[in-house]
Each structure stands twice: as structure tokens, then as C-alpha cells.
Amino acid sequence: MLKTAARRAFSTSGLRAAGARISEFKTPFVPLVADKGFVGAIGNTPLIKLNKLSEETGCKIYGKGEFMNPGGSVKDRAALYVVEDAERKGQIGPGGTVVEGTAGNTGIGLAHVCRAKGYKCVIYMPDTQSQGKINHLRLLGAEVHPVPAVPFDNPENYNHQARRHAEQLDNAVWTNQFDNVANRQAHIETTGPEIWAQTDGQVDAFTCATGTGGSLAGTACYLKEISNGKVKAILADPPGSVLHSYIQSGGKSMDRAGSSITEGIGQGRVTDNMKPDINLMDGSVHIPDEQTINMVYRLLDEEGLYLGASSCLNVVAAYEVAKQLGPGNTVVTLLCDNADRYADRLFSRKWLQSKNLDILPPHLQKYIVLE
Numbered sequence: 001m002l003k004t005a006a007r008r009a010f011s012t013s014g015l016r017a018a019g020a021r022i023s024e025f026k027t028p029f030v031p032l033v034a035d036k037g038f039v040g041a042i043g044n045t046p047l048i049k050l051n052k053l054s055e056e057t058g059c060k061i062y063g064k065g066e067f068m069n070p071g072g073s074v075k076d077r078a079a080l081y082v083v084e085d086a087e088r089k090g091q092i093g094p095g096g097t098v099v100e101g102t103a104g105n106t107g108i109g110l111a112h113v114c115r116a117k118g119y120k121c122v123i124y125m126p127d128t129q130s131q132g133k134i135n136h137l138r139l140l141g142a143e144v145h146p147v148p149a150v151p152f153d154n155p156e157n158y159n160h161q162a163r164r165h166a167e168q169l170d171n172a173v174w175t176n177q178f179d180n181v182a183n184r185q186a187h188i189e190t191t192g193p194e195i196w197a198q199t200d201g202q203v204d205a206f207t208c209a210t211g212t213g214g215s216l217a218g219t220a221c222y223l224k225e226i227s228n229g230k231v232k233a234i235l236a237d238p239p240g241s242v243l244h245s246y247i248q249s250g251g252k253s254m255d256r257a258g259s260s261i262t263e264g265i266g267q268g269r270v271t272d273n274m275k276p277d278i279n280l281m282d283g284s285v286h287i288p289d290e291q292t293i294n295m296v297y298r299l300l301d302e303e304g305l306y307l308g309a310s311s312c313l314n315v316v317a318a319y320e321v322a323k324q325l326g327p328g329n330t331v332v333t334l335l336c337d338n339a340d341r342y343a344d345r346l347f348s349r350k351w352l353q354s355k356n357l358d359i360l361p362p363h364l365q366k367y368i369v370l371e
């Protein structure tokens with residue numbers, strides 16, 4: 001039970017009785033009312049200033065809080081757009097089925113969007129994925145098919161199986177997140193405009209990593225267009241991805257070196273989502289896993305942010321870009337999802353050792369709470 005004074009403070013009549021005038025109080029932040037339900041709650045995420053890194057560089061470094069989307073990640077935006085694109089094209093109607101090949105957040109976004117719109121959701125994924133991911137999708141109502149992990153050029157690859165599944169059904173669509181440009185359109189129409197409005201047009205650079213490329217390409221495309229090319233677009237790439245080499249060589253090579261602990265990012269080809277905008281890139285930064293892991297712990301310690309590795313790689317990239325541009329610049333990146341799905345690895349001593357990533361400085365060691 002609230003004490004009488006506290007109870008009074010929660011009601012306007014209580015405030016008046018306490019002698020206060022309503023006009024003395026600042027208008028509180030009122031979040032958007034999502035009249036369209038779950039799908040209306042996607043996007044409009046906050047732009048979060050990363051104070052310590054901003055201080056260090058003399059720049060303003062912001063992370064867009066995509067982990068605050070209702071399905072928990074940046075991929076809610078793409079999930080909504082690919083489904084609504086299929087609806088518009090008449091590929092799917094009431095009671096239909098959405099099929100996708102995905103090992104991660106797109107599946108979760110699609111499962112939520114499908115429940116909200118009354119569609120069935122079928123997900124194909126490599127059987128190397130954790131039981132936790134499979135369980136998560138199943139508890140959101142998705143039908144999950146773990147299939148042998150084979151390369152893309154093998155017809156049994158999970159993406160091809162997803163396509164064939166959809167082809168065999170009536171009223172079904174394979175949403176094909178990698179090459180369906182409705183994905184990048186989500187970021188042209190939402191992420192880009194939000195960043196422009198939130199910074200009042202005062203943004204100098206945008207950087208993030210790519211999986212499908214939808215987030216980077218779509219956001220960069222919008223920011224370039226609205227700023228007459230002034231906003232710089234920088235690709236952030238983990239080890240094992242070919243895009244850093246592609247950009248650095250002006251499209252001449254696609255070298256792949258090493259592998260990364262980051263999930264959901266890194267690419268072996270230029271997807272259709274990336275193709276129209278890859279030449280808009282002003283540069284690229286390659287981020288080793290040591291720096292990503294260090295940032296996972298720094299952001300917890302310095303900012304209270306509990307983020308997955310792709311977000312932390314993005315922040316390292318934003319920090320590098322800020323240092324390259326110099327004081328006074330504003331750099332924006334994406335905080336794609338939180339650390340929940342990766343916590344059993346990212347905060348485990350054994351796992352860090354197994355990846356040769358037990359490299360944290362003494363003051364961050366206390367956050368390694370798992371064996």
C-alpha cells in the first residue's frame with residue numbers, strides 16, 4: 001500500500017489538495033500510442049548518447065536503441081516490411097503462411113508479426129543453432145525446422161529449403177530477407193528519417209555492420225539523400241566477412257580472413273539489399289573480436305547498457321569513425337539487440353578462454369559472472 005502522501009502525489013486531485021498547480025509540472029515524455037497493436041509499436045526507438053565515448057573523442061556518439069523494439073531487435077523493422085510487401089503484392093492473404101530461413105532475430109521478428117497478423121510462421125535454420133533459439137521461436141508459435149548446416153550452394157541449405165517449402169503451399173510466401181529489398185525499404189522509410197529527426201539534421205556519419213545489409217544500405221541511402229551526400233556512410237565489418245575487402249579494393253576483391261564470435265553479421269557476398277547502395281559507402285572499418293568483447297563489458301560498466309556483440313562491434317566502429325573525423329562531429333550507430341540471447345557465452349570465463357578472448361582489463365573482470 002502506498003502511504004497517503006505518495007498516493008496523493010499520483011492523482012491530480014491529490015496534487016491540487018497538496019497546493020500544487022498542474023502548470024508547475026513539466027509535460028512528461030508520452031510514448032507513441034500504438035493503435036495498430038504490435039506492429040505499430042515497431043520503430044521510433046530512442047537515440048542514446050554514449051557519454052564516455054563521446055567525452056573521449058570530443059564527438060557526440062549515439063546508439064539507436066533498436067533492442068527496444070517490441071520483438072527485441074532491429075530486425076522487427078525488416079520483418080514487418082517484408083510481410084506487408086507480400087500482402088501488398090497479393091502473395092499472402094488471411095490465414096497464409098510466412099516461411100523464412102533464419103538463425104536469428106529475423107525469425108523472432110517474423111514470429112511476432114505473424115502472430116499479430118494471424119499468419120502461420122515457418123522457420124528453417126541450421127541445426128548447429130542452440131536449443132534456446134529453437135525454443136524461443138516455438139514458444140512464439142513458429143514451426144521450426146532445424147536442418148543440416150550446409151553451404152549456400154548446396155540445395156539442402158536452409159534458405160533453399162525455406163523457399164521450396166513456401167513454393168509447395170498455397171497462400172504462402174518465402175520472405176527471402178537477404179535479397180528482398182522490402183528489407184532495406186524499412187530503413188529508408190523509418191530508421192533513416194528517425195535518425196535525421198532525432199539529430200535535427202546534425203549527423204555527420206552513420207556506421208553499422210551488415211547481415212542482409214538492409215539496415216546499413218537503407219539508412220545510409222536515406223541519410224545521403226536528405227543531406228545531399230553530406231552524411232558519411234561507413235561499413236563496419238567483423239572478421240570472416242568479405243565486404244571490408246570489397247570496399248577497400250573498390251569492388252575488386254572479396255577476401256575472407258578469419259572468423260568471428262559475432263552473430264547476425266558478416267557476409268560472403270553483396271546481397272540485393274546492399275547492391276544499390278554499396279557504392280555510396282565512404283569507407284569501411286574492420287573490427288577484431290577482441291575490441292568487440294571489450295566494448296560489451298565497457299558499455300555495461302560505463303553506460304549501463306547490456307548489449308549483444310553486433311551492437312558492440314557497431315559502437316567500436318562509431319568510436320573509430322569519431323576519432324577519424326575529429327572533435328565536434330556526430331556519429332550514429334545501431335544497438336541491434338540486447339545480450340540476453342548470448343549471455344551464456346559472452347559472460348562465461350570458459351567460453352571466453354575457448355575463443356582466446358579472456359582479455360579484459362582488471363576493472364571489467366567482475367562482469368565475467370559465469371564459469
Ligand SMILES: Cc1ncc(COP(=O)(O)O)c(C=O)c1O
Pocket residue numbers: 073074075104105106209210211212213214215216263264265308310311336337
Ligand atoms: C543481432 C543482429 N545485428 C545485426 C544484424 C544485421 O542487420 P541487417 O540484416 O539489416 O544487415 C542482424 C541481422 O540479423 C542481427 O541479428
